Every structure is written in structure tokens, then in C-alpha cells.
Amino acid sequence: MVEAELQKEVRKERGIVRAHPAVAEAFARLRAAEAQSDLERSRVVAETKDRKRARDLAIADKDAALAQLRTTRRRQREMEGIRASAHAMKSFIPDELGAGQKNAGGKAKQKNRFEILDRLARLNAGLSVGQKNDWAWFKSNWDKKMVEEHGKEWAAVFSSWIQCVLDDKRSNAFSMFVHSETRRVFQGMTALHVPG
Numbered sequence: 001m002v003e004a005e006l007q008k009e010v011r012k013e014r015g016i017v018r019a020h021p022a023v024a025e026a027f028a029r030l031r032a033a034e035a036q037s038d039l040e041r042s043r044v045v046a047e048t049k050d051r052k053r054a055r056d057l058a059i060a061d062k063d064a065a066l067a068q069l070r071t072t073r074r075r076q077r078e079m080e081g082i083r084a085s086a087h088a089m090k091s092f093i094p095d096e097l098g099a100g101q102k103n104a105g106g107k108a109k110q111k112n113r114f115e116i117l118d119r120l121a122r123l124n125a126g127l128s129v130g131q132k133n134d135w136a137w138f139k140s141n142w143d144k145k146m147v148e149e150h151g152k153e154w155a156a157v158f159s160s161w162i163q164c165v166l167d168d169k170r171s172n173a174f175s176m177f178v179h180s181e182t183r184r185v186f187q188g189m190t191a192l193h194v195p196g
Contacts, residue, residue: 092116099155104147114139116162124171131178138182145185
């Protein structure tokens with residue numbers, strides 16, 4: 001029905017155009033203006049899409065650059081911390097490590113020994129990923145076993161072992177020390193290894 005009406009209008013228009021050339025010229029100008037308007041509208045839409053695409057790309061680039069900057073700053077802080085810990089010295093006298101004391105000085109002196117171990121864990125290459133996962137467990141259980149094994153002499157033994165690690169020029173000397181002590185002290189111990 002609509003198609004038929006549309007065809008009628010087209011036929012009427014053709015008749016008017018044939019009869020009056022000025023009308024035909026006006027229709028031609030109208031069609032050309034409409035075509036120009038459509039072309040301009042298409043160009044504006046395309047430019048708008050291009051600008052939006054460029055804006056989205058610029059935002060994504062900015063976000064990626066900010067993420068990279070955050071990562072770089074975090075690494076820089078870590079490296080500065082490592083450098084600072086390598087140059088920041090702290091001294092411990094034998095009494096502060098529990099020398100000659102029953103139970104190697106108890107929790108207070110154990111805290112000092114743990115501080116030393118933690119400093120070494122951050123020095124140079126530090127610990128492997130696996131050692132970092134078990135670090136709190138290792139420190140506590142290793143110190144406990146060494147107190148049982150060495151008693152009042154534990155502070156002196158501890159100091160001599162730590163000095164040997166500090167004198168070792170290899171960057172992973174402490175990691176190797178922890179590995180060998182884990183094998184020596186905890187060999188044969190049954191443990192459940194859980195990922196994550």
C-alpha cells in the first residue's frame with residue numbers, strides 16, 4: 001500500500017518535472033543540497049568517531065604509562081631500600097644475642113637474632129621465592145632447634161655463622177646458608193607443601 005502511494009508520488013513528480021523545466025532544476029538543486037548535506041553529515045560522524053577513537057587510545061596509553069610509572073617507582077623504592085639496608089649498619093653485642101644466658105636470652109634476644117636474619121634476607125640477592133614463603137617458619141623453628149642444640153653458646157655460634165655469611169662475596173650467600181641449614185636441621189622431617 002505504501003509502495004503504491006510512493007510510486008504515485010514519483011510519477012506525479014516526473015510529470016511536473018517534464019511539464020516545467022524550472023521545477024526540474026529546483027528538484028535537482030534540492031537533491032544536490034540533500035546529497036551535500038548527507039555527505040557533510042557522514043564526514044562529521046566519521047570525524048567524531050575518529051576523535052573518540054583517538055581519545056580512547058590516548059586514555060589507554062595514559063593509563064598504561066601511569067601503571068608503568070607506578071611499577072618503576074615501586075622498583076626504585078625497593079632498590080633504594082636494598083641499597084640503604086646494605087649501607088645501614090647496626091651493631092649487636094653478644095649479650096644482645098643471648099650470650100651465656102639460659103635459653104639463649106629468651107624472646108627478647110630471639111627478636112634481635114630475627115632482626116639480623118631479616119636484614120640478611122634483604123641483603124644482595126636475598127632469599128629465593130620458596131625460601132621467602134617459608135621464611136617465618138624457618139626462622140622460628142631453626143632458632144628453636146639451635147637453642148636446644150647449643151644452649152648458652154648459641155649466641156656465639158650464631159654470630160660466627162652470620163659473620164661467615166657476611167664475609168662471603170657471593171650475592172646469594174645467605175640463600176645458600178638457609179638452604180644448607182634447612183637440609184641439615186630439618187632433613188627427614190615430614191612436611192606438607194601447599195602451593196600459593
